[in-house]
Amino acid sequence: MKKTVMAGIGLGAAALMFAAKDPVIMTVNGVDVLKSEFEYLYHKISQQQINPQNLDEYVEMFKLYKMKVADAKAEGIDTLSSFIKETEQYRHDLAAPYLADSVYLNKLVDEAFERSKEEVEARHIMLFKSRDLSENPAIRARIDSIYGVLKAGGNFEDLAERLSQDRNSAARGGRMGYILANQYPYAFEEAAFSLSEGEVSEVVESPVGYHILKGGKRRPARGKVQAAHILKITKGKTDAEKAAAKQQIDSIYEVLKSFPMNFTEMATRLSDDRGSARQGGMLPWFGAGEMVDPFDSTAFAISDGAISTPFESDFGWHIVKRIGHRPAPGKSEMKPQLLARMTSRQDPRYKMIRDRQTETLAKKHNAQINKKSLQALRTLGSGSGMDSTSFAHARAAQFYNDELFRIGKISVPVSEFVGTIDKINQTNPAQALDLFDDNFDAFYNGRLVSAEEDALAVEVPEYRNLLKEYIDGSLLYEVSVRKVWDRAAKDTEGLHRYFEQHRDEYKWNEPHAKGYLVQAQNDSVANLIKARAAELGRDTLVNTIRKEFSRKVAIDKVLVAKGSNPMVDNIVFGGPVVTPKNANLEVYFMIDPRVITEPEEVGDVRGLVTSDYQNQFQEEWEKELRNRYPVKVYDKVLRKVK
Numbered sequence: 006m007k008k009t010v011m012a013g014i015g016l017g018a019a020a021l022m023f024a025a026k027d028p029v030i031m032t033v034n035g036v037d038v039l040k041s042e043f044e045y046l047y048h049k050i051s052q053q054q055i056n057p058q059n060l061d062e063y064v065e066m067f068k069l070y071k072m073k074v075a076d077a078k079a080e081g082i083d084t085l086s087s088f089i090k091e092t093e094q095y096r097h098d099l100a101a102p103y104l105a106d107s108v109y110l111n112k113l114v115d116e117a118f119e120r121s122k123e124e125v126e127a128r129h130i131m132l133f134k135s136r137d138l139s140e141n142p143a144i145r146a147r148i149d150s151i152y153g154v155l156k157a158g159g160n161f162e163d164l165a166e167r168l169s170q171d172r173n174s175a176a177r178g179g180r181m182g183y184i185l186a187n188q189y190p191y192a193f194e195e196a197a198f199s200l201s202e203g204e205v206s207e208v209v210e211s212p213v214g215y216h217i218l219k220g221g222k223r224r225p226a227r228g229k230v231q232a233a234h235i236l237k238i239t240k241g242k243t244d245a246e247k248a249a250a251k252q253q254i255d256s257i258y259e260v261l262k263s264f265p266m267n268f269t270e271m272a273t274r275l276s277d278d279r280g281s282a283r284q285g286g287m288l289p290w291f292g293a294g295e296m297v298d299p300f301d302s303t304a305f306a307i308s309d310g311a312i313s314t315p316f317e318s319d320f321g322w323h324i325v326k327r328i329g330h331r332p333a334p335g336k337s338e339m340k341p342q343l344l345a346r347m348t349s350r351q352d353p354r355y356k357m358i359r360d361r362q363t364e365t366l367a368k369k370h371n372a373q374i375n376k377k378s379l380q381a382l383r384t385l386g387s388g389s390g391m392d393s394t395s396f397a398h399a400r401a402a403q404f405y406n407d408e409l410f411r412i413g414k415i416s417v418p419v420s421e422f423v424g425t426i427d428k429i430n431q432t433n434p435a436q437a438l439d440l441f442d443d444n445f446d447a448f449y450n451g452r453l454v455s456a457e458e459d460a461l462a463v464e465v466p467e468y469r470n471l472l473k474e475y476i477d478g479s480l481l482y483e484v485s486v487r488k489v490w491d492r493a494a495k496d497t498e499g500l501h502r503y504f505e506q507h508r509d510e511y512k513w514n515e516p517h518a519k520g521y522l523v524q525a526q527n528d529s530v531a532n533l534i535k536a537r538a539a540e541l542g543r544d545t546l547v548n549t550i551r552k553e554f555s556r557k558v559a560i561d562k563v564l565v566a567k568g569s570n571p572m573v574d575n576i577v578f579g580g581p582v583v584t585p586k587n588a589n590l591e592v593y594f595m596i597d598p599r600v601i602t603e604p605e606e607v608g609d610v611r612g613l614v615t616s617d618y619q620n621q622f623q624e625e626w627e628k629e630l631r632n633r634y635p636v637k638v639y640d641k642v643l644r645k646v647k
Contacts (some may be wrong), residue, residue, distance in 0.1 A: 026535050027466065030642045033071040034634040043067060044646050045470040048438060061644060064638065072630040076483035084622045089481065100458045102344030103468060106361040114343045118336050119556045120186035120198050124601045126221025127197045127538075128179040130164055131171040133214040148208050148215040155205055168339040170214070179219065182301070184294040185226065187346055192216070206512050226333040227293065232304045233286035233328060236278040238321040245584050249571065254346040261324065265312055268326050274566075279323065280461045290331065300325065359450060366453040370460075374410040375447070378419050382409075391437040396427045410449060412456050424449055458592060469503060488626050502605040503618045510617075512603055518577040519564045520598040524590035526557040531592045534558060538596050546596070559590055563607055 021514075030040040046067065049059035058066070082088060132148045135142050151164060165179030172392055174181045186194060190211040200220025209216045235257060237250035257271055272286025281288055293301065297318050304325050313325040347358070366372070381404050385395045399405060400423070428443045431437040461468045474622055493499070504511070525531040534550060541549055550560045563570065567578050574580030576595050578642045585593055604610045 009543075018433070028642050029639060030646075031068070031071075031636060031638045033068065033073040033636050036071075036075070036303055038071060038644055040646065041466045042470050042473055045446055045466075046474065047601070048375045049644065050292060062644070064643065068636050068638075069630065070477070070481065071628055072634045075483055075487070076630060077480035077633050078406070079330075080487065081483060082480055082483045083476075086114045088483070092476055092479065096458060096472060097466065098345075098349075099471055099475070100454065100461055101349065102341065102347075103461055103465060104362050104366070104454060106358065106365060108356065109361060110344065110347060114340055115345055117186050117343045117347075118339055120194070121196075121333065121339060122226055123223050124183040124185055124226050125197050125223050126551055127181045127184045128161065128165065128216045128219040129171065129174065129193075130161070130169040130179055131182060132168075132175075133170050133215050134212075142498075145208070145215060146219065152208055152217055158296050161205060161217075180221075182294055182298060183221075183224070185292055187343065188294055227305055228330060228332040228334075229290045229292040230304050230330050231290045231328040232267065233272060233284075234278070234288065234300075235268075235276045235286055235324045236281075238277040238323050238562045241315070243584075243586065246586065249324055251315075256590065258315050265496060266311060273595060280396055286326070287328070312640070360461050363446070363453060366450075366457050370412050370453060372412045372449075372453060375408050378404050378407045378409050378447070380420055382423070383438065391426075391429045391431050391441060394425060395428075395431070399423050409450075412452055415452075415456070417452060489619050493622050494615060496618070500611075500614055500618055503606050504604075504614050507614075507617070511613060513566070515566050515568075516578075516600050516602050517564055517566050517609075518570075518573045518595075519601050520562075520577075521596040522561055522563045522570070523550075523575060523594055523596060524559040524572075524585050524587060524592075525554075525592045526590055528592055530554065530557050531594060534560075535594075535596070537594060543597070556589075559587065563595075570622065596616050 011553050027039045027041045029037045030043045031038045046146065047060070049065050050063070050591050077083065104187050119125075130148075130151060137145060142410060151168060155161060156163065161179030166175050169175040169179055171179075171181075184197060186198065188194075190213075192209050193211050193216060196206040196209045196216070196222075198219045200218060202220050202222055204220040206216075206218040206220075209218060211389070236256070237254045237271055239247040239250050241620065242250065253275075260271065261268060269285035273282050276282040276286055278286075287309075291301075291304075295301075296304070297320070299316055300318050300323060303313050303316055304327055307325070307327050309327055309329055311327055313323075313327075315322050315324055317323070382399060384390070385399055385402075399419070405420050405423070408416045410417050425448055426441070429437070429440055429444070431440055461474065463469075470474070523531070523534060525534055534554060536554065538546060547560055547562060550558060563573060565573050567574060571580060571583040572585070572593050573595070575582055577592075577598050577600060585591060601609075
């Protein structure tokens with residue numbers, strides 16, 4: 006029988022083993038919360054926040070967090086098959102670092118940590134592997150010939166520019182910039198960190214291709230920075246559009262010089278990077294090799310809180326504000342990250358680690374294989390292979406329900422394993438037996454790992470807390486979707502009503518132009534569109550015009566502030582005439598152009614209204630939770646939190 010998600014995370018009787026060392030800090034709806042879990046999450050969120058909460062503030066937030074988890078369980082979210090499957094996979098992935106041979110793995114960790122102290126300038130020539138494996142020998146022969154040219158005195162940068170299939174680096178003579186350890190496949194990293202400056206490697210094979218590397222400069226690792234930015238995109242734009250972008254970024258910078266406190270607001274309104282704009286321009290923490298130059302060098306060069314002058318990258322013009330800096334982490338902080346990488350199935354070191362793992366776990370859990378049953382089952386495929394007939398014979402055999410192996414007190418029958426391989430259809434006996442052996446090894450290892458995962462939840466608080474964090478976090482997300490996000494987004498009538506009740510809260514600092522912006526092929530087409538528009542209702546206008554005039558027109562409903570769209574500025578606000586972005590659409594005009602000083606309907610500020618409406622649902626939900634789920638905090642334990 007398949008285990009439930011919650012099996013092995015230290016609940017029930019297992020939790021009692023920790024009662025003395027890991028006391029209960031609170032109960033939520035009758036469910037105990039251990040001090041270690043609370044402490045772990047408190048420290049984690051404190052490290053992530055620029056202005057960490059004090060303990061009492063966090064307690065209130067944590068109580069709500071646990072109430073929401075309780076509500077998710079009341080909704081039955083934890084019993085959904087999709088949730089169980091996803092959580093089981095995470096459980097396996099999380100356990101992987103703890104299951105590897107510690108001596109061997111620590112050797113790899115030490116190596117990776119020493120490399121993490123430096124940033125290495127990497128250059129390469131790369132040819133991608135083919136999905137058709139039969140083509141790879143020819144690709145390997147091509148990279149070997151390039152290597153031969155290099156050995157004969159060929160210029161690396163020239164060859165990279167002409168022949169490398171990594172086009173981003175090829176344009177720079179193969180230069181990838183500075184990289185960190187653990188960013189690239191192990192074989193690639195091994196070469197990059199082993200080469201001296203100017204030295205060229207032999208051909209290196211990675212999962213995605215073949216590489217020839219050239220060693221570059223080295224510098225001490227700079228750690229990570231967090232930054233916010235304002236972007237005006239120039240990539241793929243015309244010369245006129247690029248000039249306009251430069252003018253816009255300069256104007257923004259002039260404002261920021263006098264009013265730097267407006268950076269977040271201006272990023273939200275004016276940045277072309279809409280993903281970060283929603284966060285006031287904020288980007289995730291990043292280190293070497295994770296951002297293009299000069300974004301990377303600029304962010305690292307300025308001080309915390311400083312705002313850069315405008316600079317251009319491959320994407321466009323930026324202004325960067327540095328938020329914070331973290332030095333390169335120490336070994337204790339990096340070790341969990343390194344362990345996770347080295348034990349992933351995609352890592353080339355995985356098979357060696359798994360072989361050691363099986364032997365170690367078999368000894369720890371006193372696993373015993375019933376060789377008689379295994380051989381009897383194996384013999385079924387030794388004659389004509391393995392197919393539906395051989396599996397039918399297996400089910401009819403006397404040993405079908407016999408024990409195949411035992412892990413501790415758990416007995417696994419032959420029938421359970423047959424159920425996992427009964428789709429094999431291989432008539433070649435030799436290949437059938439290879440398949441059988443591979444599948445048995447994987448099945449046996451999987452059950453050993455499962456036994457160890459159960460043990461880890463009892464023996465290792467770090468593992469237990471990480472697993473609990475993931476499960477509860479997933480439950481919180483799903484219940485929030487149900488109770489707040491989807492509910493608010495789908496309640497059209499409620500959104501309209503909320504907007505009408507809160508109109509005064511949605512004001513603009515500048516007038517907006519509203520209407521339909523049209524770009525037409527020529528004046529004749531423009532006149533036809535104007536005539537057709539006069540006949541159409543506004544609900545069908547856009548789709549009808551697009552359908553009837555196809556490539557001869559571009560039409561969009563617009564609501565833009567002054568200064569946001571040059572075409573609209575020209576038509577509505579008296580701005581200069583501009584050249585349309587699409588050279589094939591030379592005429593532009595507006596249908597029903599109007600200037601409005603405040604939002605007229607919910608659609609004018611839908612994003613803001615939806616967010617505020619969600620907040621209302623959030624507040625109502627949290628009030629309901631406080632009334633529904635009792636919480637008891639043990640103050641004596643709470644005051645011992647470090």
